[in-house]
Amino acid sequence: MRPRIGYKKLAAVGVAAVVGVASTIALTSGSASASPVYGYSGYAFGTDVKTGLVNSGPQVISQIACTTNARSKSQNDLATANINDQAIARTVKTSTNAFADHRGNGVTSTATAVDIKLGSLLALTGAKTTTTAWVKNGVLQYTGSTTFAGVKIGNTSVPSLLKAKPNTKVAVPGLGYIVLNRVGGVKTGTGIYSYAQAVVLHATVKNRYIPEGVDIAVLKTRAEVTKPATAMVIGDAYGTKANVDKLVTSGPTSYQATCQGTEGKTHRVAVGELNIPKVAYVGAVYTTKKGDMGANKSYVDFSSHVAGIKVGKLSIGAIESAASAWKTKDGKVGLTSSSSVASIKVGNKTYPVKTGENAELEIPGVAKLTFNQVVRQQRYISVNALVIDVYSLNTKVVVGHSAAGVIG
Structure with missing residues (x-):
């Protein structure tokens, strides 16, 4: 039976044990005398x-x-x-x-x-x-x-x-x-x-x-x-997004973004299980964001959590990602990202979860999977925990997106 389209409030989402991948970069940029910026x-x-x-x-x-x-x-x-x-x-x-x-x-x-x-x-x-x-x-x-x-x-x-x-x-x-x-x-x-x-x-x-x-x-x-600050914080997070070629067939789920942080409070957006018509069934999804902008330091953290996803015969366990960025008044910048995927199955066959940035797994006749897809710039980092290229549907599904950065 096809799952119905629907949204539910979540009190909590159980996430299976996962294999983690992390990357970190610290940069020194700008100067202590840099002018404050508006966002x-x-x-x-x-x-x-x-x-x-x-x-x-x-x-x-x-x-x-x-x-x-x-x-x-x-x-x-x-x-x-x-x-x-x-x-x-x-x-x-x-x-x-x-x-x-x-x-x-x-x-x-x-x-x-x-x-x-x-x-x-x-x-x-x-x-x-x-x-x-x-x-x-x-x-x-x-x-x-x-x-x-x-x-x-x-x-x-x-x-x-x-x-x-x-x-x-x-x-x-x-x-x-x-x-x-x-x-x-x-x-x-x-x-x-x-x-x-x-x-x-x-x-x-x-x-x-x-x-x-x-x-x-x-x-x-x-x-x-x-208001003017040491730096403006940017970033976003979502659970899933699907598109055929350049046409978006399902917009970002549990989407969050920011241009000024959250005054240090954690904001959470959640949806229950949902169906992307003709493409995928997605388990419960939630995202978090937390950040602040100040005279001494600006920072932002994003995370994405998906309980699981099924695309045709392909069944994937819990998926997570996170991204963080910060800048201090002396010009130092830090960026981190991480992602994890619990399991990969097609029918009764289990496939290994690849590690490392931009690692790929080809499943003949089914899909190409890209794990821990990272884009890193001097003051910005983006990570997709998993990107699924579905051959039969000419469709790309992004799962577990987080991004964070600082400007100024």
């Missing part, structure tokens, strides 16, 4: 599925990820966002831009759509959402808003919702409910991030457009900026 990060999505439908990741993406370049920008225009074979949002445009000017240092992310429709249940026209986060003279600030040219629930126009108050909840017969103009901002000791979403669709009843129990954010934006 810029943000994105704008056309749509983003929150639960279920693991094969529907963010669409129509504009993104800048953890950079010190105040002129960074990204845009994506004239596209349709499809969910469950439905054209949810049409003529979508997204953009994300960093800036350093009279406003201060910050990021603005914007997403627009000519219309957002669910058949005869909902019609939102002329939708625009934007959010900005910035720091000026040491003060952290943000704004976020959404506007519509027209709002129709069923056959009824609702002019009062053209400029909906933040987080306005509205019942939609035949679907469940929606939340309009979902906005907010979070200040930390090292920076600020803000978010805005034009509408979040909550399917609480059976309908022809979205599977029951699924939540979809449409026109989703985020802007993030850090």
Whole structure:
């Protein structure tokens, strides 16, 4: 029986004993007198599925990820966002831009759509959402808003919702409910991030457009900026990601990233077992991140944990990876990575787990496995615990990704 698509909260995930591989590098770079840096990060999505439908990741993406370049920008225009074979949002445009000017240092992310429709249940026209986060003279600030040219629930126009108050909840017969103009901002000791979403669709009843129990954010934006520090910390982690050629068929699971650390607290994101349609069954997944930015030292740690994965006849035991980076005010930089895979089986035959960086195992007619795939740069390190090239599906599955680095 094929496992159902679903997500579960995890209290704990059991991990079998594994064979470990580790690599470490320490560098000396920069100087004690180096100028503090600002960090810029943000994105704008056309749509983003929150639960279920693991094969529907963010669409129509504009993104800048953890950079010190105040002129960074990204845009994506004239596209349709499809969910469950439905054209949810049409003529979508997204953009994300960093800036350093009279406003201060910050990021603005914007997403627009000519219309957002669910058949005869909902019609939102002329939708625009934007959010900005910035720091000026040491003060952290943000704004976020959404506007519509027209709002129709069923056959009824609702002019009062053209400029909906933040987080306005509205019942939609035949679907469940929606939340309009979902906005907010979070200040930390090292920076600020803000978010805005034009509408979040909550399917609480059976309908022809979205599977029951699924939540979809449409026109989703985020802007993030850090205060000046010794260094900006960067990195990310996820459990699995699958693609056919350059087409992503399953976005990162339990994904976490950072541009300003976590003030030394451990953040954990977990999902239960899930199915990547026509590709793989994945056991429980969780990731962790922890980091901080300070005047004397900046550091970040990421880890990824997958209980196991099955791809056709290929069965793989628990998979883990970790990456860390740090920099001190005297310019010293350290990078570490590690990864492990518990076991490899095809039917009743067991295969050895290769050790060392970028080690490969060919299983004729089944797949090529690459273990401990490491990319190391002067101030950044990335590790994929396992990369599976599935011959019959022309598909690549990355399992257990962690990365960490410092900028500045």
